[in-house]
Amino acid sequence: MMAAIDHLPFIVGSYAAAFVVIAALVAWVTIDFRAQRRALADLEMHGLTRRSAGGPAQRSIEGAKEKA
Amino acid sequence: MALGDLANPSRFLAFANRAIPWLGGLTVIVFAFGLNQAMLAPNDYQQGATVKIMYLHVPSAWLSMMAWAVMTVAALGTLVWRHPLADVAAKAAAPIGGAFALLCLITGSLWGRPEWGTYWVWDARLTSELVLFLLYLGVVALWRTVEDPARAARAAAILTLVGAIDLPIIKFSVDWWNTLHQGASFGLEGSTIYPTILFPLLIMAAAFMLLFATLQLAAMRNEILRRRVRTLRLMRARTAS
Amino acid sequence: MTPLGALLIRDMRISVRVGGGALIGVLFFLVVVALMPFAIGPNLLLLKRIGPAILWLAALLASLLALDRLFAADHDDGSLDLLLMGRAPLELVVATKALAHWLTTGLPLVIAAPVIGLLLNLDAADDAALVLTLLVGTPALTFIGMVGAAIAVALRRGGLLLAVLVLPLTVPVLIFGVAAAQSAFAGAAPFGTAFTILCALTLASLVVGPFAAAAALRQEIE
Numbered sequence: 001m002m003a004a005i006d007h008l009p010f011i012v013g014s015y016a017a018a019f020v021v022i023a024a025l026v027a028w029v030t031i032d033f034r035a036q037r038r039a040l041a042d043l044e045m046h047g048l049t050r051r052s053a054g055g056p057a058q059r060s061i062e063g064a065k066e067k068a
Numbered sequence: 069m070a071l072g073d074l075a076n077p078s079r080f081l082a083f084a085n086r087a088i089p090w091l092g093g094l095t096v097i098v099f100a101f102g103l104n105q106a107m108l109a110p111n112d113y114q115q116g117a118t119v120k121i122m123y124l125h126v127p128s129a130w131l132s133m134m135a136w137a138v139m140t141v142a143a144l145g146t147l148v149w150r151h152p153l154a155d156v157a158a159k160a161a162a163p164i165g166g167a168f169a170l171l172c173l174i175t176g177s178l179w180g181r182p183e184w185g186t187y188w189v190w191d192a193r194l195t196s197e198l199v200l201f202l203l204y205l206g207v208v209a210l211w212r213t214v215e216d217p218a219r220a221a222r223a224a225a226i227l228t229l230v231g232a233i234d235l236p237i238i239k240f241s242v243d244w245w246n247t248l249h250q251g252a253s254f255g256l257e258g259s260t261i262y263p264t265i266l267f268p269l270l271i272m273a274a275a276f277m278l279l280f281a282t283l284q285l286a287a288m289r290n291e292i293l294r295r296r297v298r299t300l301r302l303m304r305a306r307t308a309s
Numbered sequence: 310m311t312p313l314g315a316l317l318i319r320d321m322r323i324s325v326r327v328g329g330g331a332l333i334g335v336l337f338f339l340v341v342v343a344l345m346p347f348a349i350g351p352n353l354l355l356l357k358r359i360g361p362a363i364l365w366l367a368a369l370l371a372s373l374l375a376l377d378r379l380f381a382a383d384h385d386d387g388s389l390d391l392l393l394m395g396r397a398p399l400e401l402v403v404a405t406k407a408l409a410h411w412l413t414t415g416l417p418l419v420i421a422a423p424v425i426g427l428l429l430n431l432d433a434a435d436d437a438a439l440v441l442t443l444l445v446g447t448p449a450l451t452f453i454g455m456v457g458a459a460i461a462v463a464l465r466r467g468g469l470l471l472a473v474l475v476l477p478l479t480v481p482v483l484i485f486g487v488a489a490a491q492s493a494f495a496g497a498a499p500f501g502t503a504f505t506i507l508c509a510l511t512l513a514s515l516v517v518g519p520f521a522a523a524a525a526l527r528q529e530i531e
Contacts, residue, residue, distance in 0.1 A: 006116045007182040014121045014175045018128075021171045022279065025164060029286040036293035043300045147524065202477040209473055214464050219528060223460045226525050227474060230456055233517055234478045237510070241481035244506075248488060 075153055077292050084289040088282060095278040102275045105268035112265070121179040123269055127276035128172035129193070132200060135165025135280065139207070140232040143225035153288075155221035156295075158228065159211055160287035164280060166204030172197050192246035196239045203231050217295060312397045313405045320409035323382075331413035334375040335421050341367040342425050353430040360429035361439050361490035365483060368418050368443055369450060373472055375414040376454040379406060380462040380526065389462075393526065403526065404519040407455045415447040438500060439490045442507060446486040449511040452518030453478050459525035482510050 102123070112119035138161045145154025176194050177187040188194070207224055214220035324331040345363050346356060356363075383389040383406075392402050422443050426436045457475035464470075489503035 007118050010178045010182055011117060011120050014124055014178045017174045017178065018124045018171055021167055021174075025167050025283055028163075029283055029290060032290045033286065033293070036290055036297055039297045040293060040300070043297065043304070046304070199477050199480055206474045206477065209470060210460070210464075213466050213470055219464065222528050223464055223525060226456065226521050227460060230478065230517065230521050234481070237481045237513075238477075241484040241506075245484045245488070 075151065077153060077156075080153060081289060081292055084285045088285055088289070091278060091282040091285065095275060095282050098271065098275040098278055102268060102271035105271050109268045110262075110264050118179055118182050119265065121175050122265075123272045125172060125175040125179055126269060127273040128168045128175060129197060130273060131276050131280050132165055132169035132172055132197065132204075134277075135161045135168065136200070136204075136228070136232065136235065138284070139165065139228045143228040143232075146221050146225040147229075152218075152295075155217060155225075156288050156291045157284070158221065158224060159217075160284055160291055162204060162207045162211060162224075164283050164287065166201060166208060168276075168280075169197060169201040169204055173201060190246070192243045195246070196242045199238050199242070200235065203235070207231075217298075312395065313401055316392075316397075316402065316405050317409050320406055321413055324409070324413040331375075332417060334371045334414040335417045337374060338367050338371040338418050338421060339425060341370065342428065345429075357430040357435075360426060360431050361435070361442075362487050363429065364422055364426060364439060364443070365446075365487045365490065368422070368447060369476075369479060369483060371418060372415055372447060372450045373454055373475060375410070376451070376458045376475075377461070377468060377471060379410050379455060379458040381458075384462050389526070399523040399526065400519040403455065403459065403522045404452075404515075407451050407518065407522075410455075411448050411451045415451055418447060419443045435490075438492060442486045442490045442504065445504070445511055446482055446507050449482045449507075449514040450479060452511075452514040453482070455518050456521040456525065459522035463525050463528045482507070482514075485510060 106120060106123040109120070109123075111117050139158050142154045142158035142161065145151045146158060173194065176197065180189055180191075180194070181187050207227060210224050210227060211220050214223065342363060349355065349359075380389060383392065393399065395402065419440060422440050423436045426439055431439065454471070454475045456478075457471045460474065461468075461471045485503045485507040489500055489507055492500035492503065
């Protein structure tokens with residue numbers, strides 16, 4: 001038989017607070033990741049890539065753009 | 069893979085993409101085990117069941133200090149080696165460290181209510197944690213003030229290093245101030261920690277460390293992507309004009 | 310005259326002439342202390358009890374407010390670039406500027422403190438202890454705050470950001486300054502302990518502050 005736990009609300013409150021803070025951190029990291037990936041995909045769709053990421057062909061396109 | 073390879077942001081991204089699911093999974097498993105052990109742990113003969121709050125409070129306090137240590141190492145990387153990945157690491161660690169400092173304060177005051185009869189006592193440990201929390205908020209505010217990441221990184225690095233020098237002094241002064249004003253110590257932890265309580269505490273600490281590692285890697289990945297987006301947008305603005 | 314001496318005299322001249330605002334800090338100090346009894350009541354015993362704490366807090370805020378202009382004015386008129394390019398080591402240059410700033414804003418606070426202390430019912434011994442702690446402690450406030458001022462000017466932001474960054478770092482100075490100033494009261498720590506630690510804090514800030522501030526300012530030329 002379980003004895004009544006003293007100060008239960010405070011213990012539950014602490015664990016709930018920990019859950020909320022950790023969940024907020026995880027949500028922040030996840031939502032941010034999705035947003036950045038979407039922004040990158042959006043930019044790449046418009047033909048923009050980082051110079052170091054693209055091959056030589058890509059680089060020459062970028063170079064042409066720069067000159068234009 | 070050699071450690072030096074990770075210094076390249078692209079390689080780091082590849083590493084983070086592979087490591088984050090594994091670290092996340094491991095974090096969940098260790099958390100499950102640690103929570104189980106914490107529930108099974110015996111009550112303290114003085115504090116009763118409220119000692120269970122310690123399994124959250126103490127690891128959060130440790131992590132909040134460790135995050136500043138991570139920021140300090142990253143700050144040296146920023147100022148000495150001018151390494152962009154160090155900037156990224158420092159920026160990622162600040163909000164995470166701040167969140168754990170906040171969690172430490174919340175659990176500390178919830179623990180304090182049954183023990184002291186009030187939510188907040190100007191106890192030495194809680195007070196230094198509060199100052200640490202304020203310093204984290206200052207660093208985050210600094211990062212959010214400046215748009216250019218390299219400029220913000222160096223300013224934040226200097227603030228972090230000054231904070232790293234000042235934090236032990238703050239800790240010492242607050243301890244001294246506390247004994248001056250209230251004689252007897254109100255310490256949260258008991259004088260001795262029994263192995264039955266220590267073991268779950270160490271498991272929970274390990275779980276928190278793994279959680280920090282996962283969040284840190286994920287936040288660094290986000291920051292690298294954010295910088296790529298920023299560079300591309302600047303490029304587009306330049307070519308458009 | 311050496312370059313650093315010339316800089317010291319230039320900075321002091323600028324801050325005392327029209328538009329320099331050296332004495333505004335003292336005025337602010339006086340106004341804050343004069344407002345306190347309206348908030349906590351005119352009870353002389355209570356005011357005597359918390360008088361040193363009020364004066365220390367007012368001094369902290371006053372020196373922080375004045376710090377905003379430490380590098381900003383030089384940045385605006387371009388003389389900061391000259392200082393950065395000059396031959397004198399930047400660490401010594403910023404230390405000299407901080408010294409000039411303290412002489413024109415910190416020292417007047419210390420001189421005004423005993424008079425203002427009388428308003429808070431402090432007797433001669435308390436007043437002497439208070440003046441001594443402010444004399445030793447306010448340089449630490451200037452030299453810690455200087456780091457925040459340098460960061461703020463390098464980022465072209467100022468005001469509240471400076472206060473948010475600097476105030477938590479000044480906790481030790483506040484603790485030991487007030488503790489030493491209150492030592493006359495029963496039950497408080499002996500004056501010597503708190504005062505020597507306050508001296509140590511000031512010496513440490515004299516070393517750390519210039520290096521950190523110079524490092525922050527060097528971003529300007531990059």
